[in-house]
Amino acid sequence: MKNYLTASISASAIRHNIGVLRQRLDSGVKLCPVVKDDCYGHGMDVLYPVLSRLVDGFAVASPHEALALRRRGYKGFILCLLSAYFDELDVQDELVRQSITQTVMSRTALASIRAAAERVGGTAHVHLKVDTGMGRLGVPVSQTTDLIQSIHELTDVELTGIYTHFASADEVDKSSTLQQLDQFLSILPKSKKLMVHAANSAAAIDLPETHFNMVRLGIALYGYRPSEGLIQDVELKPCMEVEAKLIAVKHIPKGGRSGYGLTHEYTRDSRVGIVPIGYGDGYFRCLSDRAVVRIKGMDAPVCGRVSMDQMTVDITDIPAVKVGDRVEVISSDPTAPNSVENLACLAGTIPYEITCHLGHNIRHVLVD
Numbered sequence: 001m002k003n004y005l006t007a008s009i010s011a012s013a014i015r016h017n018i019g020v021l022r023q024r025l026d027s028g029v030k031l032c033p034v035v036k037d038d039c040y041g042h043g044m045d046v047l048y049p050v051l052s053r054l055v056d057g058f059a060v061a062s063p064h065e066a067l068a069l070r071r072r073g074y075k076g077f078i079l080c081l082l083s084a085y086f087d088e089l090d091v092q093d094e095l096v097r098q099s100i101t102q103t104v105m106s107r108t109a110l111a112s113i114r115a116a117a118e119r120v121g122g123t124a125h126v127h128l129k130v131d132t133g134m135g136r137l138g139v140p141v142s143q144t145t146d147l148i149q150s151i152h153e154l155t156d157v158e159l160t161g162i163y164t165h166f167a168s169a170d171e172v173d174k175s176s177t178l179q180q181l182d183q184f185l186s187i188l189p190k191s192k193k194l195m196v197h198a199a200n201s202a203a204a205i206d207l208p209e210t211h212f213n214m215v216r217l218g219i220a221l222y223g224y225r226p227s228e229g230l231i232q233d234v235e236l237k238p239c240m241e242v243e244a245k246l247i248a249v250k251h252i253p254k255g256g257r258s259g260y261g262l263t264h265e266y267t268r269d270s271r272v273g274i275v276p277i278g279y280g281d282g283y284f285r286c287l288s289d290r291a292v293v294r295i296k297g298m299d300a301p302v303c304g305r306v307s308m309d310q311m312t313v314d315i316t317d318i319p320a321v322k323v324g325d326r327v328e329v330i331s332s333d334p335t336a337p338n339s340v341e342n343l344a345c346l347a348g349t350i351p352y353e354i355t356c357h358l359g360h361n362i363r364h365v366l367v368d
């Protein structure tokens with residue numbers, strides 16, 4: 001962890017996003033935040049106290065993340081979207097002991113969950129994941145009814161929910177999502193007791209008919225639009241701002257160059273600053289010569305290649321910049337050139353990848 005890089009995570013932005021997203025849900029629809037990969041890089045340590053008061057459970061990717069939430073003292077519903085694989089028998093047992101809801105996505109998964117329940121002498125709670133068209137994890141629609149029957153025949157495995165996942169809910173054209181929805185509806189058991197869920201952020205915002213009785217919200221909760229293709233307008237507030245301090249300031253004469261490969265040539269006498277963040281900290285190398293950071297509210301373009309742990313920015317047009325001055329690497333203003341969404345666009349990727357990569361080396365602090 002690099003103490004000189006700080007991600008300020010805004011509790012009020014998270015509360016705001018949960019508020020505006022809840023407004024779109026009928027009362028009684030549960031809101032389950034997706035907190036995989038350390039809350040998409042925003043930091044579970046800082047977000048847990050904020051989220052745990054406002055939500056109806058948590059969805060995580062790995063068993064390890066699920067068990068970590070129990071260790072924090074969370075007693076409510078936790079859904080594990082992946083399974084314990086292969087020889088992780090002790091992990092499988094612990095999931096049952098700790099009442100983590102596991103995903104059944106195949107007969108093999110069901111068999112190993114059942115074996116764990118038997119070893120532990122407890123009941124495993126499971127949600128069945130149905131592949132309605134994403135072509136990734138999940139039971140094929142044609143095998144769903146049989147598998148539900150098989151689960152009902154087991155005494156130590158209890159089916160408490162059923163779900164699917166959409167491949168392109170964030171696109172303007174919702175036709176494939178609606179086809180997936182039709183497939184899902186066609187196999188949905190009548191039981192009123194089951195938790196039924198399908199919507200990610202994009203579907204939760206654009207397609208109320210996908211809400212059922214729970215939504216799984218990731219990216220929107222953290223304040224970013226899942227894509228440019230959303231139909232509905234929703235006022236989200238990005239919850240993260242990343243800052244560093246300038247560690248050096250120097251002159252480079254006209255015609256001078258900087259960075260690996262000396263790709264950047266300065267066309268005037270210039271002042272540059274060195275910012276101690278690089279691709280090893282999750283600031284993408286493909287932002288070299290493209291992105292800007294902000295210093296004193298003004299744009300400072302990234303000059304030359306981003307290195308592993310530092311980069312050079314042009315401060316010629318910003319008056320009186322000195323070592324130690326604050327550098328806003330990522331802005332929480334969605335319209336700023338250095339917002340997560342704009343950097344994702346420049347890097348040819350999605351906001352998700354930007355925030356996940358920034359998560360690992362940076363100190364997170366909770367503000368407001």
Ligand SMILES: *Cc1c(COP(=O)(O)O)cnc(C)c1O
Nearest residue numbers: 034165200201216217218219226
């Ligand atoms: C990651 C994930 C989500 C959340 O998706 P967002 O687009 O971030 O809202 C929901 N469901 C599943 C199964 C996921 O893997």
